[in-house]
Amino acid sequence: MLKQQEVxxxxxxxxxxxxxxxxxxxxxxxxxxxxxxxLYKEPIAIGVFGAAVYDEAEKAVITTQYMIENKRDARAILELTKEYFINQKNNGKQYLVTFSGNNDFLVINHLYQKYDILYSFEDEFELIDLQKEYEHKFQKNIGLKNLEKLHQIDRGGELISGMTLAKTFSKIIKDQGYFDRMPLEKVEKILKYNEEDVVNLFNIMNRWESVTMDDVLILEEKLQREKMEKLALKALLEEQIELEKDESNHPFKGQKEELGYSS
Incomplete structure (x- = not known):
C-alpha cells in the first residue's frame, strides 16, 4: 500500500x-x-483514497492518500479509510464534503458491505455535496472543472480521464507485479490528480461567496463560444477531408499531367 501525506x-x-x-x-x-x-459491472476496488482537512495549528490543509499496489490491498485500503474517518471524527470533524459524491458513497458502501466492514457515513457526518450547493445557489448544474474555473483555480497537474484510471486499476488488480513496473511519473500523476481534487474542494468552499451570477453567465458565454469554435473547426476539417477524398477518387486525376497539360 502506498501512503502519502502533504502539508x-x-x-x-x-x-x-x-x-x-x-x-x-x-x-x-x-x-x-x-x-x-x-468498477466492472459492480465496484471492484478503490484505487486511490484521497482526503484533506484544515489544520488550525499548522495554518495548512493536510492531505492523506492511499493507493493500492496489488489485489491484496483491496481490503486493506478500506480498513485504512475507516480508521481515517474515525480518527477525524475524534478530532472534531463533523462534515464530509464531496463534489457529486453519490458515486463515491455507492462504491465505498458497496465495498464495505462486501468485506463486512461496518460503518455508516450518514450516522457519523453531515454530508455536503458542492454540486448540489451550487445548484441550490444558482439554479444551474456544473462540473467540477468548470466550478474550479469560476473560483479562479488553475490546476498544476495534468487531467486524467476516468477510463485511463479504470484501466490502470484493472491492471493493478489483475497483475501482481504491474504496480512495480509502473513508471514513477505515472504514479505521481495519479496521486497529484486526486490530491488536486480534494484540495480544490477546500479552495472552492473557501472562496464560495466570491462567485456571483454575473461570473456564472460570463463563464457560460465563454464555454458556449469555445464549443461553437470547436464545432466550426471540426466542420472545416471534415470538409477538407472530403475534398481530398474527391480529388483522390477523380477518374481523370493525373491524365492531364500525362498528356502534358497543366491546370
Whole structure:
C-alpha cells in the first residue's frame, strides 16, 4: 500500500467568503473527500483514497492518500479509510464534503458491505455535496472543472480521464507485479490528480461567496463560444477531408499531367 501525506499552507478567508451550512461556518470542521475507483459491472476496488482537512495549528490543509499496489490491498485500503474517518471524527470533524459524491458513497458502501466492514457515513457526518450547493445557489448544474474555473483555480497537474484510471486499476488488480513496473511519473500523476481534487474542494468552499451570477453567465458565454469554435473547426476539417477524398477518387486525376497539360 502506498501512503502519502502533504502539508499545504493556506489561509482561510473571512467568514463572509466561505460556504455556510445552515448559517454556520464549517470549513475548519470538514473533511474533503474523493475516490478514484475501479468498477466492472459492480465496484471492484478503490484505487486511490484521497482526503484533506484544515489544520488550525499548522495554518495548512493536510492531505492523506492511499493507493493500492496489488489485489491484496483491496481490503486493506478500506480498513485504512475507516480508521481515517474515525480518527477525524475524534478530532472534531463533523462534515464530509464531496463534489457529486453519490458515486463515491455507492462504491465505498458497496465495498464495505462486501468485506463486512461496518460503518455508516450518514450516522457519523453531515454530508455536503458542492454540486448540489451550487445548484441550490444558482439554479444551474456544473462540473467540477468548470466550478474550479469560476473560483479562479488553475490546476498544476495534468487531467486524467476516468477510463485511463479504470484501466490502470484493472491492471493493478489483475497483475501482481504491474504496480512495480509502473513508471514513477505515472504514479505521481495519479496521486497529484486526486490530491488536486480534494484540495480544490477546500479552495472552492473557501472562496464560495466570491462567485456571483454575473461570473456564472460570463463563464457560460465563454464555454458556449469555445464549443461553437470547436464545432466550426471540426466542420472545416471534415470538409477538407472530403475534398481530398474527391480529388483522390477523380477518374481523370493525373491524365492531364500525362498528356502534358497543366491546370
Amino acid at each position: 499545504i499552507p493556506v489561509a482561510v478567508q473571512g467568514s463572509e467568503q466561505t460556504l455556510k451550512f445552515h448559517g454556520k461556518e464549517i470549513i475548519r470542521n470538514a473533511i474533503f473527500f474523493d475516490l478514484e475507483h475501479y
